[in-house]
Amino acid sequence: MSKPLSDHDRKKQISVRGLAGVENVADLKLNFNRHLHFTLVKDRNVATRRDYYFALANTVRDHLIGRWIRTQQHYYEKDPKVSLRYNCTKETICTEMRNSMNLGLDMEELEDLEEDAGLGNGGLGRLAGEQILTVEEADDWLRYGNPWEKARPEYMRPVQFYGRTEHHSDGVKWVDTQVVLALPYDTPIPGYRNNVVNTMRLWSAKAPCDFNLKDFNVGGYIQAVLDRNLAENISRVLYPNDNFFEGKELRLKQEYFVVSATLQDIIRRFKVSKFGSREVVRTDFNKLPDKVAIQLNDTHPAMAIPELMRVLLDEEKLTWDQAWDICVRTCAYTNHTVLPEALERWPVDLFAHLLPRHLEIVYEINRRHLENVAAKFPGDHDRMCRMSLIEEGGQKRINMAHLCIVGSHAVNGVAQIHSDILTATIFKDFYEMEPHKFQNKTNGITPRRWLVMCNPGLAEVIAERIGEDFIRDLDQLQGLRKYVNDEAFIRDVAKVKQENKLKFSVHLEEHYKVKINPNSMFDIQVKRIHEYKRQLLNCLHIITFYNRIKKEPNKQWTPRTVMIGGKAAPGYHTAKMIIRMITAIGEVVNNDPVVGDRLKVIFLENYRVTLAERAIPAADLSQQISTAGTEASGTGNMKFMLNGALTIGTMDGANVEMAEEAGEDNIFIFGMRVDDVDALDMRGYHAEEYYKRLPELKQAIDQIAGGFFSPKQPDMFKEIVNMLMHHDRFKVFADYEDYMKCQEKVNALYKNPKEWTKKVIHNIAGCGKFSSDRTIAQYAREIWGMEPTLEKLPAPDDTL
Numbered sequence: 001m002s003k004p005l006s007d008h009d010r011k012k013q014i015s016v017r018g019l020a021g022v023e024n025v026a027d028l029k030l031n032f033n034r035h036l037h038f039t040l041v042k043d044r045n046v047a048t049r050r051d052y053y054f055a056l057a058n059t060v061r062d063h064l065i066g067r068w069i070r071t072q073q074h075y076y077e078k079d080p081k082v083s084l085r086y087n088c089t090k091e092t093i094c095t096e097m098r099n100s101m102n103l104g105l106d107m108e109e110l111e112d113l114e115e116d117a118g119l120g121n122g123g124l125g126r127l128a129g130e131q132i133l134t135v136e137e138a139d140d141w142l143r144y145g146n147p148w149e150k151a152r153p154e155y156m157r158p159v160q161f162y163g164r165t166e167h168h169s170d171g172v173k174w175v176d177t178q179v180v181l182a183l184p185y186d187t188p189i190p191g192y193r194n195n196v197v198n199t200m201r202l203w204s205a206k207a208p209c210d211f212n213l214k215d216f217n218v219g220g221y222i223q224a225v226l227d228r229n230l231a232e233n234i235s236r237v238l239y240p241n242d243n244f245f246e247g248k249e250l251r252l253k254q255e256y257f258v259v260s261a262t263l264q265d266i267i268r269r270f271k272v273s274k275f276g277s278r279e280v281v282r283t284d285f286n287k288l289p290d291k292v293a294i295q296l297n298d299t300h301p302a303m304a305i306p307e308l309m310r311v312l313l314d315e316e317k318l319t320w321d322q323a324w325d326i327c328v329r330t331c332a333y334t335n336h337t338v339l340p341e342a343l344e345r346w347p348v349d350l351f352a353h354l355l356p357r358h359l360e361i362v363y364e365i366n367r368r369h370l371e372n373v374a375a376k377f378p379g380d381h382d383r384m385c386r387m388s389l390i391e392e393g394g395q396k397r398i399n400m401a402h403l404c405i406v407g408s409h410a411v412n413g414v415a416q417i418h419s420d421i422l423t424a425t426i427f428k429d430f431y432e433m434e435p436h437k438f439q440n441k442t443n444g445i446t447p448r449r450w451l452v453m454c455n456p457g458l459a460e461v462i463a464e465r466i467g468e469d470f471i472r473d474l475d476q477l478q479g480l481r482k483y484v485n486d487e488a489f490i491r492d493v494a495k496v497k498q499e500n501k502l503k504f505s506v507h508l509e510e511h512y513k514v515k516i517n518p519n520s521m522f523d524i525q526v527k528r529i530h531e532y533k534r535q536l537l538n539c540l541h542i543i544t545f546y547n548r549i550k551k552e553p554n555k556q557w558t559p560r561t562v563m564i565g566g567k568a569a570p571g572y573h574t575a576k577m578i579i580r581m582i583t584a585i586g587e588v589v590n591n592d593p594v595v596g597d598r599l600k601v602i603f604l605e606n607y608r609v610t611l612a613e614r615a616i617p618a619a620d621l622s623q624q625i626s627t628a629g630t631e632a633s634g635t636g637n638m639k640f641m642l643n644g645a646l647t648i649g650t651m652d653g654a655n656v657e658m659a660e661e662a663g664e665d666n667i668f669i670f671g672m673r674v675d676d677v678d679a680l681d682m683r684g685y686h687a688e689e690y691y692k693r694l695p696e697l698k699q700a701i702d703q704i705a706g707g708f709f710s711p712k713q714p715d716m717f718k719e720i721v722n723m724l725m726h727h728d729r730f731k732v733f734a735d736y737e738d739y740m741k742c743q744e745k746v747n748a749l750y751k752n753p754k755e756w757t758k759k760v761i762h763n764i765a766g767c768g769k770f771s772s773d774r775t776i777a778q779y780a781r782e783i784w785g786m787e788p789t790l791e792k793l794p795a796p797d798d799t800l
Contacts, residue, residue, distance in 0.1 A: 031059045050144060052105055053113040057147035061188065066796025068188045068197040074793055081291050081786045115141040116608040118238065119202075149202070152184040156206070157264040159257050165357050172314050174357040180231045181206040182261030192448050192472065195793040203261045205234035245344050246571070252346060252354060259303040266292055267311060285316060289329035293784035296408065298336040299344045299400035305331055305407035306358040306365070314357070320364070332783045333404035333411045334441070336632050338421055339532065348396040362398055366390055369406050376433055387429045405430045405437070410783045412439040415633035415654045417674070439782060442657055443633040444775035447474050450639045454613035457496040458644060462764070465489060472790075475768035484761050493764075494757045497620070497644055504618035508561075508602060514590050517597035520559035521750050524615055524645070525623035526607055529568040529575040532630040536578060536724065537732045538564060538623055541743055542585055542601055543700040549595050557598050558747035563615065565604030574723065579603060581717050584709040612636075617643045620756075621746060624649035625739070627730040629674040631655075638770040644760045648746055650735070654770070661766035666759040670742035671735035680734060687725050690733035697736050701725070 036042055036055040047055075075082065118141040163177035182203045189198045207228040233250065234257050270291060271280045294304055305327060312323035337343070351359045366389040377383050389406065391397045405411050405427065413419030419440035423431040431438050452459045452471055462470065465483055470476040483489040498518070505516040525538050542562055549557055564582050568575030586601035604611060622640030624631075624647055631653035641647060641658055648668040649655040659667045672680065691698050705721040707714025724732055749756050768774075780788045 028059060031062055032056060035059055049109055050113050053110045054145075054147050056105075056110060057114075061148060064188045064190055064197050067190070067195050067793070068199070070195070070793060070796055071197045072199070079291070081293060081784065112610070114610075115144070115146075116610055117141055117146075146185075146187075149185040149187045152186055152201075155184050155265065155268070157182045157184075157261045158208075159205075159260045161253065161256075161354055163356060165360060171317060172357065172360075174310075174314070178231075179208055180234060180257065181208055182257060182264075184261070184265070194791070195795050201262075201265070203235060203258055205232045205236075205257060207231040245342055247345070247347050247350065249350060249354060252350060255300055256303045256307070256355060256358075259301050259307050263304060263307050263311060266294075285312060285318060285326055286322070288326050292330055293786070294331045295779065295783070296331060296333045296404055298334065299404055302333075302344070302400040302404050303355075303358065305403055306355075306361040309361050309365070310357055313361075324365075324368075327407055328409050331404075331408045333408040335401065335404075335411065335413055335418075335422055335427075338418070338426060338632065339630065340426075343426075344400040345391060345397040346400065348390065348398060351398060362389060362403065365403070365406060373433065383429055387433070401427075402430070409437065410439055411437050412441045412783070413632065414441060414443045415657060416440050416442060417629075417651075417656050418632045418653060421629060421674070441775055441778050441783075442654060442769070443635050443638070444770050444772035445635050445638045445642065446772045447471060447642065449613075450616070451642050455496075455500065455617040455643050457499060458493070458617065458764075461489070461492045461496055464492075472773070474771035474773065477765050477768050480761055480765040484758050484765075489761070490754060490757045493644060493760060494753060497618075497757075497760075500617040501620075504614055507614055508563075511605075512602050514600055514602060515597065516561055516600065517559055520561045520597065520600070521620045521746075522618055523560050523562045523621040523623065524565075524619040524640070525625070526563070526565040526604060526612065526615060527634075527636055529566045529572075529578050531574060531578075531723075531728075532626055532730050533566075534625050534627065534730055534732055534735075535564055535566070535582065536720070537625050537735060537739060538562070539578075539581060539585060540697065540700050540732070540736055541739060542589070542599070543703060544696045544740060545743075546585075546589050546592075546595065546599060547696065547699055547703075549598055550592075553594050558750050559598040561600045561602070563602045563604050565607035565611070565615070567607060574720070577717065577720055581704070581709070581720060584716070588709050612639070616640055616645070619643065619645040620750070621645060622647045622649075624653070624655050625671075625735075626650060626652045627735075628652045628672050628677050630730065638767070641763050641770070642767045644764055646746070646749075646756070646759055646763065648739075648742060657769065658763075658766070661769050662763045663766070666762040666766075668742050668746055670738045672731070677731065680731065685728075685731050685734060687728055687733045690736065691725065694733075694737055696740070697733060 032055050035058040036044075036047060036051065039058055040047070040051050040054055042051050158179045159182050160174060160177035160179055163174055166173045166175055183206050185202045185204060187200045187202070189200050191197065234253050238254070270288060271282050272278060294308075296302060296304060308327050308330065309323050312318045312326060313320065318326070348359065351362070370384055370388060373380075373384050373387050385392070387402065389399055389402045391399055411422075411427070411430075413422045419438070423435075423438050427438070448471065459471075462477070462480065466476055466479040470479075480489075501518050501522055504522070505518045508514065508516050525535060527533050529535060545557075545560070549555075568579055582601070582603045586603060589595060589599055589601045604615065616636075616639050619640055622637060622645040624634060624637045626634075628650045629652065634653040634655070637647060637649065637654055637658060641662070646666070646668065647655065647658060648670065649658075650671045651659070651669060651673050655667075655669075659669060691701060701721060701724065703709065704717050707716070710716035749759070777788045780786050
């Protein structure tokens with residue numbers, strides 16, 4: 001519960017980052033006090049920190065509103081093509097008043113009160129179900145309200161479920177449906193110093209006012225209320241697992257709900273095309289692909305294809321050929337995983353029950369698709385079975401990735417190695433049929449958040465050498481290469497890193513009650529907890545390092561503070577056991593007086609963006625150690641690289657391109673390549689061979705199995721040991737020996753701070769490729785058919 005501020009607290013100065021163009025400090029203060037008084041109905045005597053945060057957020061939002069409205073006016077006037085990416089990423093409003101207001105508040109405390117939006121999981125967003133040690137808590141990020149969003153009930157849309165179809169001479173009708181209303185909430189997303197404020201629109205499920213009203217009249221009040229809650233459950237909790245497919249009805253409902261609401265909204269805006277107007281002025285849907293691009297971010301929004309077809313066929317009365325041409329030209333598909341258990345394959349029975357009209361459309365898409373396959377590969381029945389959208393045998397299922405490929409004009413992976421794996425393996429048949437569809441778009445990160453905001457000290461040191469334009473054009477970081485041997489620059493980069501480590505050490509000691517050695521190597525692995533990401537390989541290194549210290553306590557070891565963070569999906573038992581094992585290892589290591597401050601192990605609880613913004617600038621070593629061929633790209637790897645950490649990693653995902661950009665001498669690469677993994681699969685992977693051959697590996701596994709790290713429950717981790725020994729798909733033991741050797745190289749280099757920092761500079765200088773600006777520009781030019789613009793809009797108080 002928030003407490004009122006003490007007199008001491010009130011003496012602290014407010015410092016809010018970067019609100020562009022704060023012209024009048026007096027007005028800002030006035031608006032802050034006005035919101036405290038009129039919006040929150042509080043005064044300074046009773047206001048809590050959270051009240052101050054809300055007053056400040058509303059003040060900043062006021063400043064954005066003029067730009068937000070003008071941006072929408074501009075889009076309607078210019079009528080450009082717009083891209084609707086079906087994913088959720090939140091750029092929290094970047095506020096810039098750090099030195100412009102003195103309201104007697106501590107800005108960092110207020111920033112800590114801002115909730116991270118629970119918009120998704122891992123690389124596709126963030127996890128909604130929080131995992132804290134072995135205790136799960138719901139991420140109720142809206143419990144105090146959200147000052148940034150604006151409800152838009154005037155644009156509410158009906159979304160239909162269940163029912164049946166009727167075929168008439170004038171078309172198909174979907175009847176007897178259950179309707180749920182989609183209520184839009186808009187959040188402003190400001191651009192960087194260009195007066196552009198775009199909109200992120202989220203949807204909330206609401207039961208219609210007449211929902212089961214008849215039940216009220218016959219005394220069925222309680223059931224009617226329960227049914228109403230059931231309808232609104234659709235947007236209450238996001239399914240938090242994007243690495244394992246569960247064919248749950250609520251998940252399919254969620255996917256269709258968001259898709260249907262968004263598509264209806266797209267078509268409404270396409271038709272009116274005038275700001276604030278409801279009058280239909282455009283009815284020629286052949287122009288839809290010229291004005292709208294829909295990017296399907298993985299298969300979760302795949303329902304956009306049959307839903308767009310349904311709208312065009314049943315509501316707009318287009319022919320199949322017209323509707324299909326528009327659909328394919330409008331949609332494009334990004335694949336984000338090659339893990340077979342993550343690919344969505346919906347049971348036909350569930351589809352028929354929940355979305356009967358869409359099943360008919362999918363069947364027709366498949367019929368025509370298989371005709372095309374037969375025409376191109378006559379007599380190849382096996383190929384037709386492999387390429388069908390409908391998987392036969394046992395329970396019939398719809399393969400959503402196949403639907404996305406067939407219904408899109410472009411298909412891409414998110415790193416070059418990932419895109420190559422797609423065309424060589426899981427999508428090989430589709431690539432052979434339509435090679436022109438397949439592309440690569442390597443992921444990127446925004447340098448505004450992941451350097452300027454989270455690491456201002458490093459941004460300043462860089463700007464002193466090459467100016468500030470790198471913030472918009474990250475390729476300019478190449479200019480740092482001429483400073484690799486510059487003593488002053490080396491010193492400055494190392495000093496910023498040490499300051500970040502000291503600051504993070506305070507946070508760690510406060511939260512984990514573990515004494516941190518700020519001169520130790522900060523070795524960090526933060527990502528979703530999953531077997532393929534191999535947090536277990538990291539654990540084996542920790543245990544081996546611990547055993548070495550115990551064996552030779554007087555040797556000069558390179559001290560490390562190892563941090564592992566991430567969340568486990570609620571239903572993923574193994575991932576939860578991995579978290580428990582990390583904490584168990586920490587309990588032993590951190591309390592061993594022989595080890596002292598030479599090794600500490602911390603599990604970073606509740607890993608999220610705001611914690612990443614503290615951890616990543618403080619990291620010395622970034623662990624990116626997935627089995628080669630399993631990580632699509634990764635973006636955390638890029639964030640660490642940009643913030644001056646060196647990477648230890650496999651040749652997987654974007655690590656491959658990071659090594660190319662920074663130079664392989666400046667990154668610690670170990671382990672099997674994709675071809676090695678394939679060859680090992682052919683020979684057969686036998687974990688016991690490594691266990692018997694490598695004494696340190698055997699010792700570590702025996703300690704885990706024998707209860708060394710869980711003395712009160714010796715068999716706690718027997719399932720993990722059993723998995724590693726007998727059915728480890730991700731071959732942890734196969735890379736252990738090379739990983740340990742590579743870690744010794746890391747230790748040796750860390751003892752030479754100057755040479756370490758030189759490699760850091762090489763890495764920062766090689767980050768230009770990994771800007772999301774480059775990624776989005778490539779999507780725009782090569783998939784969406786539009787030219788990105790750097791146009792700056794006039795400020796709201798400028799005359800047009």
